[in-house]
Amino acid sequence: MAPNDSADTNGTAATAATGAGRRKAVRYIVPVAVAGVAAATIGLVPALASSGDPDLPEITAQELIEKIAASDTEQLSGTVKISTDLGIPSMGGLAGSLVPDAGGKDGASADPQTKLTELVSGTHTLRVAADGPDKQRVSVLDQASEYSVIHNGDQVWAYDSKSNEVYHAEQSAADHAKRGERPAAPEGVPTTPKALAEQALKAADGSTSVTVDGTARVAGRDAYRLVLKPEQSGSTIGSITVAVDAENGVPLKFTLQPSSGGKAAVDAGFTSVDFKKPAASSFAFTPPKGAKVTEADEAGGHGKAEAEKAKGGLSAFEGTNVIGKGWNTIAEIKAPGGAALPSKDSADVPAEAQQFLDALGDKVTGKFGSGTVFKTRLVNALMTDDGRVYVGAVTKDALVKAADNAG
Incomplete structure (x- = not known):
C-alpha cells in the first residue's frame, strides 16, 4: 500500500459532532476510554493501490469521511475479532471486586454493565447482528460458553450461559437516567469497528493529520484505509487506521497503535460480514428453564446501596x-x-x-x-x-x- 503525502499540506478541515456525555469514575478503577480523541485536518490526496491490494477508484480523505457519515447501512450480521492490549491485567477475575453489581448473591452476573467491561483486555470473538436502531445482538463467544446481549424494541435481555443467569430491562436508558439509575445496557463500550471509528471521528480541531493510505481486503470486502495521526506531542496514541468498506462506507476494521510502538493497543475487525437482513429469530429471547432472572430495577437498587457504602471512594x-x-x-x-x-x-x-x-x-x-x-x-x-x-x-x-x- 502506498502512503499518501501528509494532509498538512492541504489545510482542509472537517468538523464532526462533539461529544458523548461523561460518566462518573467507577469505584477503585480509572475508566479505560480514549478521552478527547479528535479527527481534524483532512487530506485531499487520493489513495493509490499497490499491486497486492484491491484496485479501487481514487478517493480523498474528505470524501472517505463523508462516505462513512453518509452510510445508511442498518442491517448486518457477522463475526468480529477484537484484541485489546492496554498493558493491564485481565479484568475477568477482578470484575466482582472492582465494580458494584458485578455478581455475588445480591448482584447480577449477567449485567451488561459488568460483563462487557471484560473486552478491555485480551482477545475475544463476537458474533453481531443488527436490523435498524431497535434490534441489535452481541454475543461474546468463549470456549465452552456464550454471553449475549439482545436489544429488541423496549426490551433488553442479557444471558450468561456459564452461570445460567439472565438480566432483563424493559425501560429505556433515558428512563433510567431520569430516575438516577444506570441504563440497562452499557454505554461507551464499543463492540464493532463502526462504534470505535465514530469515537475517533467525533471532532475536528486542527490537531490531527488524516490521510487515505491505500486499500485492503477485510472479511472478503474491498476497503480503503483511513489513517489518523495526532500532530500534538505528549499523546499516547500513535495512529488510528480504519478500513472502510468501499461500497457502503461501513468501517470494517479499527486499529489503534500506541505512540510507544509494539503491537496494537486495540485491533477490532470483521472476520466475516453479511449486509443482508438478519433473521428475526436473532433478536428473540426466552429465558431458559431454571435460569435466574434479575430485573434491572432490582440490580439498580443494589447499586444504590453499594454507592452509599462507597462514599469517599472514587464513586463520589x-x-x-x-x-x-x-x-x-x-x-x-x-x-x-x-x-x-x-x-x-x-x-x-x-x-x-x-x-x-x-x-x-x-x-x-x-x-x-x-x-x-x-x-x-x-x-x-x-x-x-x-x-x-x-x-x-x-x-x-x-x-x-x-x-x-x-x-
Whole structure:
C-alpha cells in the first residue's frame, strides 16, 4: 500500500459532532476510554493501490469521511475479532471486586454493565447482528460458553450461559437516567469497528493529520484505509487506521497503535460480514428453564446501596474540568471537599483491587504535591494524595504538568 503525502499540506478541515456525555469514575478503577480523541485536518490526496491490494477508484480523505457519515447501512450480521492490549491485567477475575453489581448473591452476573467491561483486555470473538436502531445482538463467544446481549424494541435481555443467569430491562436508558439509575445496557463500550471509528471521528480541531493510505481486503470486502495521526506531542496514541468498506462506507476494521510502538493497543475487525437482513429469530429471547432472572430495577437498587457504602471512594467524584484539547485532552476530577483517595491500608479497598492498582502505579511529585500515576499503554491517570484525578490518553509528564498548572 502506498502512503499518501501528509494532509498538512492541504489545510482542509472537517468538523464532526462533539461529544458523548461523561460518566462518573467507577469505584477503585480509572475508566479505560480514549478521552478527547479528535479527527481534524483532512487530506485531499487520493489513495493509490499497490499491486497486492484491491484496485479501487481514487478517493480523498474528505470524501472517505463523508462516505462513512453518509452510510445508511442498518442491517448486518457477522463475526468480529477484537484484541485489546492496554498493558493491564485481565479484568475477568477482578470484575466482582472492582465494580458494584458485578455478581455475588445480591448482584447480577449477567449485567451488561459488568460483563462487557471484560473486552478491555485480551482477545475475544463476537458474533453481531443488527436490523435498524431497535434490534441489535452481541454475543461474546468463549470456549465452552456464550454471553449475549439482545436489544429488541423496549426490551433488553442479557444471558450468561456459564452461570445460567439472565438480566432483563424493559425501560429505556433515558428512563433510567431520569430516575438516577444506570441504563440497562452499557454505554461507551464499543463492540464493532463502526462504534470505535465514530469515537475517533467525533471532532475536528486542527490537531490531527488524516490521510487515505491505500486499500485492503477485510472479511472478503474491498476497503480503503483511513489513517489518523495526532500532530500534538505528549499523546499516547500513535495512529488510528480504519478500513472502510468501499461500497457502503461501513468501517470494517479499527486499529489503534500506541505512540510507544509494539503491537496494537486495540485491533477490532470483521472476520466475516453479511449486509443482508438478519433473521428475526436473532433478536428473540426466552429465558431458559431454571435460569435466574434479575430485573434491572432490582440490580439498580443494589447499586444504590453499594454507592452509599462507597462514599469517599472514587464513586463520589464529581465536577469534571477539561484541560487542553484534541489528543492531549485531560479530564480533571475533584473529590467533594478534597477528600483523599482510599489508601493501601484502608479496609474499604478489596485486596484484589489494591493488587491491580499497585501493579500499575508510579509515585510522582511536583508543584501540586504528591500522587500516583496509574499507567496503561493508552490511558494514564494521576491520582493526587489530596483527592484529585487527572486522566487522559497522554504521557505521565503531561499529567504532572497539568496538575502543576492547575494549582
